[in-house]
Amino acid sequence: xxxxxxxxxxxxxxxxxFSLWVVWPNRDIGGRKDFVLxxxxxxxxxxxxxxxxxxxxxxxxxxxxxxxxxxxxERRVNAYGVTEPTVQTMQNEQGSFILVQLPGVKxxxxxxxxxxxxxxxxxxxxVLNATGNTTWVIAEAAxxxxxxxxxxxxxxxxxxxxxxxxxxxxxEVAFEFNAEGALLFKQITTxxxxxPLGIFLDNELISAPTVQAVIEAKxxxxxxxxxxxxxLAIQLNSGALEVPLTVVQRRDIGATLGADSLxxxxxxxxxxxxxxxxxxxxxxxxxxxxxxLALVVYTVLxxxxxxxIPVVLTLxxxxxxxxxxxxxxxxxxxxxxRLKEELRSGSTLQRAVEQSFTQSWSAIWDSNVTVFIACVxxxxxxxxxxxxxxxxFATTLFIGVALSMFTQVVxxxxxxxxxxxxxxxxxxxxxxxxxx
Amino acid sequence: MIDFVGKKHWFxxxxxxxxxxxxxxxxxxxxxxGIDFSSGTAITLQFEKEVELSQLRQELAGLGYGSAxxxxxxxxxxxxxxxxxxxxxYNQLKAGLEAGLATNITDSSLYTVSxxxxxxxxxxxxxxxxxxxxxxxxxxxxxxxxxxxPIRWGICAVxxxxxxxxxxxxxxxxxxxxxxxxxxxxxxxxxxxxxxxxVNNIVVVFDRIRENLKRGVSSxxxxxxxxxxxxxxxxxxxxxxxxxxxxxxxxxxxxATIRTLxxxxxxxxxxxxxxxxxxxxxxxxxxxKGEWSALLPWAKRTx
Numbered sequence: 001x002x003x004x005x006x007x008x009x010x011x012x013x014x015x016x017x018f019s020l021w022v023v024w025p026n027r028d029i030g031g032r033k034d035f036v037l038x039x040x041x042x043x044x045x046x047x048x049x050x051x052x053x054x055x056x057x058x059x060x061x062x063x064x065x066x067x068x069x070x071x072x073x074e075r076r077v078n079a080y081g082v083t084e085p086t087v088q089t090m091q092n093e094q095g096s097f098i099l100v101q102l103p104g105v106k107x108x109x110x111x112x113x114x115x116x117x118x119x120x121x122x123x124x125x126x127v128l129n130a131t132g133n134t135t136w137v138i139a140e141a142a143x144x145x146x147x148x149x150x151x152x153x154x155x156x157x158x159x160x161x162x163x164x165x166x167x168x169x170x171x172e173v174a175f176e177f178n179a180e181g182a183l184l185f186k187q188i189t190t191x192x193x194x195x196p197l198g199i200f201l202d203n204e205l206i207s208a209p210t211v212q213a214v215i216e217a218k219x220x221x222x223x224x225x226x227x228x229x230x231x232l233a234i235q236l237n238s239g240a241l242e243v244p245l246t247v248v249q250r251r252d253i254g255a256t257l258g259a260d261s262l263x264x265x266x267x268x269x270x271x272x273x274x275x276x277x278x279x280x281x282x283x284x285x286x287x288x289x290x291x292x293l294a295l296v297v298y299t300v301l302x303x304x305x306x307x308x309i310p311v312v313l314t315l316x317x318x319x320x321x322x323x324x325x326x327x328x329x330x331x332x333x334x335x336x337x338r339l340k341e342e343l344r345s346g347s348t349l350q351r352a353v354e355q356s357f358t359q360s361w362s363a364i365w366d367s368n369v370t371v372f373i374a375c376v377x378x379x380x381x382x383x384x385x386x387x388x389x390x391x392x393f394a395t396t397l398f399i400g401v402a403l404s405m406f407t408q409v410v411x412x413x414x415x416x417x418x419x420x421x422x423x424x425x426x427x428x429x430x431x432x433x434x435x436x
Numbered sequence: 437m438i439d440f441v442g443k444k445h446w447f448x449x450x451x452x453x454x455x456x457x458x459x460x461x462x463x464x465x466x467x468x469x470g471i472d473f474s475s476g477t478a479i480t481l482q483f484e485k486e487v488e489l490s491q492l493r494q495e496l497a498g499l500g501y502g503s504a505x506x507x508x509x510x511x512x513x514x515x516x517x518x519x520x521x522x523x524x525x526y527n528q529l530k531a532g533l534e535a536g537l538a539t540n541i542t543d544s545s546l547y548t549v550s551x552x553x554x555x556x557x558x559x560x561x562x563x564x565x566x567x568x569x570x571x572x573x574x575x576x577x578x579x580x581x582x583x584x585x586p587i588r589w590g591i592c593a594v595x596x597x598x599x600x601x602x603x604x605x606x607x608x609x610x611x612x613x614x615x616x617x618x619x620x621x622x623x624x625x626x627x628x629x630x631x632x633x634x635v636n637n638i639v640v641v642f643d644r645i646r647e648n649l650k651r652g653v654s655s656x657x658x659x660x661x662x663x664x665x666x667x668x669x670x671x672x673x674x675x676x677x678x679x680x681x682x683x684x685x686x687x688x689x690x691x692a693t694i695r696t697l698x699x700x701x702x703x704x705x706x707x708x709x710x711x712x713x714x715x716x717x718x719x720x721x722x723x724x725k726g727e728w729s730a731l732l733p734w735a736k737r738t739x
Contacts, residue, residue: 040693048553050550050552092556093556093559094552094553094555094556095552109523109527112523247522247523247548247550248549248550248552248553249548249549249550249553250523250546250547250548251545251546251547251548252544252545252546252547253545254480254482254543254544254545255543256482256542256543257480257482257513257543257545260511260691261690261691261693264689264690264691265686265689265690265691265694267689268682268685268686268688268689268690269682269685269686271685271689272681272682272683272684272685272686273682275681275682275685276678276681276682279674279677279678279681280678283674315690315691315693315694316622316625316693316694316697319686319690319694319697319698320629322682322686323629323679323682323683323701325682326675326678326679326680326681326682326683327633327636327675327679329674329675329678329679330636330675330678330679333671333674333675333678334640334671334675337670337671337674341667359647362643363639363640363643363644366579366639366640366643367635367636367637367639367640368636369575369579370572370575370576370631370632370635370636370639371629371632371633371636372632373568373571373572373575373632374568374572374628374629374631374632375632377564377567377568377571377628378564378625378628378629380564381560381561381563381564381624381628382621382625384556384560385553385556385557385560385621387472387557387621389621389622389625389693389694390621390622390624390625393622393625393629393697394625397629
């Protein structure tokens with residue numbers, strides 16, 4: 001028994017040491033040095049797009065079309081250079097949605113244009129219609145299998161880039177066709193020599209250069225600003241969206257507002273923690289002190305788990321964690337109250353310690369299960385409508401409460417046993433029993 | 437020894453007043469639904485120079501947003517509520533305000549929800565609350581399966597739980613018209629967390645009563661229950677106080693984002709202490725003894 005509790009104490013110390021090592025500022029854990037902060041703390045933007053699947057390629061299922069849109073958006077977001085973006089699909093009775101999180105993004109307007117635009121590129125030639133006016137018609141030419149194909153962005157190699165024109169020093173997007181595209185482009189430029197060729201993006205004319213020579217593979221798109229050129233290059237490389245998207249939810253959080261909230265909540269957490277510790281020590285004396293030590297172990301352990309998994313910390317998530325610290329006191333208080341009772345009724349210290357745990361267990365377990373049920377439901381709820389704050393709260397509260405049960409049963413008990421058998425504090429008064 | 441069970445009619449009276457006040461407010465004013473449920477746009481703006489509320493209101497009206505609700509917040513920030521606007525309209529609004537107020541916007545947050553998302557949120561919230569309630573009801577019945585009449589224990593716990601929920605929702609309804617407090621997704625989060633935490637307290641008290649029954653403290657259930665409640669007072673107050681410390685600190689310092697979550701927890705945990713000590717066990721006694729007239733506060737006096 002005694003040997004056993006010594007081994008347990010060593011295990012706890014190792015666990016605590018490891019947790020402290022993990023939590024230590026700037027400790028590199030799998031390439032990350034800090035806790036992963038959610039949008040509300042870091043600043044950034046979350047967009048939910050509704051996908052209009054009615055116009056999808058009929059050979060694709062809804063899920064496939066949505067997955068294709070997701071893939072395109074992922075390529076665009078990655079090329080834009082957002083760190084740790086999230087792109088998720090959500091399908092429910094209300095429709096099909098794509099959720100995009102862009103942490104720390106500064107120019108959200110540009111990002112909105114980049115992501116949400118279908119970006120269907122095509123090349124058009126001018127023809128005379130019946131009324132004698134010229135109109136733009138998508139250029140067609142014979143493909144390798146003999147049938148006429150429209151010349152669109154799908155024949156581009158994914159290597160479009162922004163270059164500066166050597167003659168005008170204006171930004172341009174350089175593109176290159178694949179073999180099939182080059183075949184079409186050659187025929188089209190041949191028949192349109194010295195005529196304008198329109199380059200259209202989503203049915204809007206971007207530029208209409210005059211064809212100076214027969215071109216096969218390479219070309220440039222002029223008449224764009226630098227910002228437009230960058231966006232267009234990314235869009236050409238990522239491909240067009242399978243279906244059009246509309247923004248149905250947007251949440252931007254300013255970076256300073258987020259940082260401000262983080263500091264305030266951390267301060268609140270620290271104040272609350274100090275109050276709890278004072279209260280526990282004044283009211284429960286030695287067992288309160290032991291419970292507080294266990295609480296410190298608990299806090300460091302939980303933070304280590306948050307960093308290891310990693311749990312995305314949001315403002316409600318931090319609140320959930322702080323609440324779980326408060327509730328973590330709960331089990332310790334239950335045990336301390338039991339200990340006082342056992343001592344009052346005349347038990348020896350060792351016996352009182354053992355009794356207080358066996359007697360409190362059913363209450364500790366029963367009372368926490370309901371919190372777990374609430375957390376699981378909340379997690380589901382938050383996921384279904386893309387509310388990362390609700391998910392954050394449910395996650396940290398769940399982990400917090402689970403770990404607090406572990407610390408109550410393992411850590412507080414091991415500490416109390418050690419104190420009880422050490423003979424450091426023998427009188428009942430030391431455990432808060434007034435009428436000893 | 438305080439006679440918690442003996443004073444039950446007073447406790448029932450206090451609860452009845454709180455619940456009726458809440459229900460009247462709910463019936464008359466309902467809840468003030470935030471944009472998570474009703475759709476719309478919420479903007480937080482921080483200006484470089486100090487801006488007067490009246491000035492801001494005037495400029496917004498000039499830009500065609502006369503119906504906007506504006507609330508000043510800490511640190512010279514303003515919270516503005518509008519019907520749903522598009523990204524372009526948002527940019528025009530910001531540019532218009534910067535020009536009109538002759539200052540820069542240093543930081544801004546935007547939250548905009550379209551009706552399609554809001555409808556889904558409402559639906560899923562209803563499902564979540566139902567699933568959570570059923571789950572907890574099943575769990576309580578299971579936890580008390582070894583009791584003589586497990587259903588009674590379960591139903592009494594659920595009644596005490598409903599008591600807490602109605603008071604929390606009632607408080608938000610009253611604050612809705614008194615202080616334009618809105619309910620959002622985080623309020624629902626708070627309410628569901630309250631369900632979890634509130635049952636927690638009730639379970640601890642019932643656990644004590646159950647233990648006293650096994651020990652055979654007394655043949656009178658009223659005495660057994662009162663002992664159980666008395667023995668839980670220290671624990672209930674202390675744990676809840678510990679939780680309340682951190683929640684009050686969060687409420688005072690935590691900022692506007694999580695205010696509804698924290699307030700729901702604050703009210704819920706406070707009523708949770710009360711209902712676990714003054715309502716749940718007492719209901720059990722009333723049922724056990726068949727003294728339903730004790731629910732009426734005047735019955736004891738005339739008896």
